[in-house]
Amino acid sequence: MLRTYPWPGNVRELENELERAMALADDGRPLEPAHLSERIAAGATAAPSLRTLNEAVEALKRRMIEDALRECGSTTRAAEQLGLSRQSLQQMLRRRRP
Numbered sequence: 001m002l003r004t005y006p007w008p009g010n011v012r013e014l015e016n017e018l019e020r021a022m023a024l025a026d027d028g029r030p031l032e033p034a035h036l037s038e039r040i041a042a043g044a045t046a047a048p049s050l051r052t053l054n055e056a057v058e059a060l061k062r063r064m065i066e067d068a069l070r071e072c073g074s075t076t077r078a079a080e081q082l083g084l085s086r087q088s089l090q091q092m093l094r095r096r097r098p
Helices: 010-024 038-046 053-072 075-082 086-096
Strands: none
Touching (some): 053 086
16 A cells, blocks of 8 residues: 555655554554555555556656655756756656646
């Protein structure tokens, strides 16, 4: 369930979810799906299934670019975070627009 959830809140959301699950779990016992919030369960089951490796790679690229732009606030800083030149990132963004 944790792998298939889209994590729109990134690492902070994952961290909060795991802290919550550990607080609900008994000491020394493994975490179970029942320890996770309903939001995670619903989001994990609603995640679209990707049919090909190329679809999965494109989805990952899109998500990483969106996250970097949201976190950094500028194309230049987002490109640096992603290990790309600003021009490469701008070309990727142009290709993704309808």
